[in-house]
Amino acid sequence: MTRLLRNLLLAILALNLAAVPASGHDYPEYARESLYVPVRDGTQLAVNVYRPADADGVETDPLPVIFVFTPYRARHVGRDGEVVETALQDGLALRSLLRAGYVVAVADIRGKGASFGARRGFQDRTEAMDGHDLVEWLAAQDYSTGDVGMVGCSYLGGTTMHTASTAPPSLRAIFTGASDWDKYAFVRRGGITAQFNTRPDEPLSDDLASVPVDADTDGSMLRAAVAQHADNTPMAGLWYGMPYRDSVSDLTGNAFWDEVAIWQYADTIREAGIATYFWGNWNDEPTSDVIVAAENLDSRLLVGPGSHCETPRDFDFTGEIVRYFDFHLKGVDNGFADQPRVTYWADEDGDGGHYVRGDSFPGAGAANLSYYLGGDGEQGTLAPDAGSTGSASFAVDYDVANDAYFAFWPSPLDEHGLVYDSEPLASDIDLLGFPTAHVTLAADREDVDVFVYLEVVDAEGTAEVISFGRLKASQRAISEAPWDNLGMPWHSGRSTDAEPLVPGEAAQLVVPMLATSRHVPAGSRLRFVVTGADPRQRNLADLRQDPAPVITISHGWEAGSRIDLPLVMEASGN
Incomplete structure (x- = not known):
């Protein structure tokens, strides 16, 4: 009609x-x-x-x-x-x-x-x-x-x-x-x-x-x-x-x-x-x-x-x-x-x-602000420039369960994976729309579950998750969505598109993250966290592997591991 x-x-x-x-x-x-x-x-x-x-x-x-x-x-x-x-x-x-x-x-x-x-x-x-x-x-x-x-x-x-x-x-x-x-x-x-x-x-x-x-x-x-x-x-x-x-x-x-x-x-x-x-x-x-x-x-x-x-x-x-x-x-x-x-x-x-x-959806027309993963050893950094080539590894920690029956939104998982922190922001920024994570990784298995989280850490050090995403590495192939996906990457999830990892070889994962509307004041830090398990996986006991998979994240210009943030240059008015 x-x-x-x-x-x-x-x-x-x-x-x-x-x-x-x-x-x-x-x-x-x-x-x-x-x-x-x-x-x-x-x-x-x-x-x-x-x-x-x-x-x-x-x-x-x-x-x-x-x-x-x-x-x-x-x-x-x-x-x-x-x-x-x-x-x-x-x-x-x-x-x-x-x-x-x-x-x-x-x-x-x-x-x-x-x-x-x-x-x-x-x-x-x-x-x-x-x-x-x-x-x-x-x-x-x-x-x-x-x-x-x-x-x-x-x-x-x-x-x-x-x-x-x-x-x-x-x-x-x-x-x-x-x-x-x-x-x-x-x-x-x-x-x-x-x-x-x-x-x-x-x-x-x-x-x-x-x-x-x-x-x-x-x-x-x-x-x-x-x-x-x-x-x-x-x-x-x-x-x-x-x-x-x-x-x-x-x-x-x-x-x-x-x-x-x-x-x-x-x-x-x-x-x-x-x-x-x-x-x-x-x-x-x-x-x-x-x-x-x-x-x-x-x-x-x-x-x-x-x-x-x-x-x-x-x-x-x-x-x-x-x-x-x-x-x-x-x-x-x-x-x-x-x-x-x-x-x-x-x-x-x-x-x-x-x-x-x-009349436009939240984040339509937002600018793209990229923060790159970097750092040496366990000290991960998040910065507008990619920095030198390097990598960091972690073993999947399955001991992430909590007592929440309905965990509608995750709490910070900083202790269960790799953490990448930005410097304190020099000025306010406003985020509105869909972030996207680009992660170059290798694993010692043919498949791993990858969870990514975007956090804001205030000047007092309190962290809060503002967006997250997840992707099974074997489903990393990007396909054309059968609907308007608002510019976000789409993974079909079909068995015919699945591709196991080659253990030890790098693969690129593009992970769409949930929409957010967040004012980040000067003095706060952005934090990017990568884990291999999440408390909302109710079947963690069945998923647990011994020894646990080891995941290695690569960074630097060639690796391109980063998070693309939907940036509003000026806060929207009424």
């Missing part, structure tokens, strides 16, 4: 709003019902529907619907004995949307919560079509105008995207955060699993803590549903079992990475005319994927400070979501159409910062 046609349809919608209360009407109360809804193969999924209400009772006029599709139990009894309800939380503005005159529906995916069925893989096409069927079921209810939006972050962002990839006719707009554009590059970035998707699966007892649907008065249907969850595909086993992008999973029987790659369905989303808004935060690994997805779908984009699915500070996040859906689902003329497409947090001194609005 063209932008012109979409705007025309919104204008027509605006002429038919007599039955749709404007968001200025506040609904402080709600009425909830929960029930099982069968999808196309007959599997019954638990759906919780919340309808706005005020002192006069439940709103009887049809309203737009906001749908959330979750594996984390729509309603469950918490450890304190209190009922936790996803729809009544406001991290994704759901409670505010309910108050603003939207029906909010939250459903458990098959194989989780109170829903029946077993999960095949992880965000597969079955789950995507389940989302499609529930969108259309919600659109057909008497309380619905027929216009549906979806919102979600992390896994919920993934269900939002996968549902959109099936182009439900009634799905008008989505707001999705911290999700992936390409599942392989997300879970096995650089060919290496080192990310929270490999955590253990939740025990069935978690799902048994779900609140049964209204008709299930004795909980027997819940128990029967949860019994089917025992057949769920193990998530970590699925990802570990597919080392290459073209691997065939023993658990699903197909090249599963292709099935769950959102980029494969980009044309479907575009042609359906579904409005898209992507959101991420700088200290969160999915954000680089979020930026790429937004650019390839010509989507709105918000990048805030903070960690995984954390509400961006100093920003009216709830108001942004409500205004977005008001525009797309109610046709409210609230100026949203004239708002710049991209909003991102620009870092300043200390904890300060400000939001920049514009």
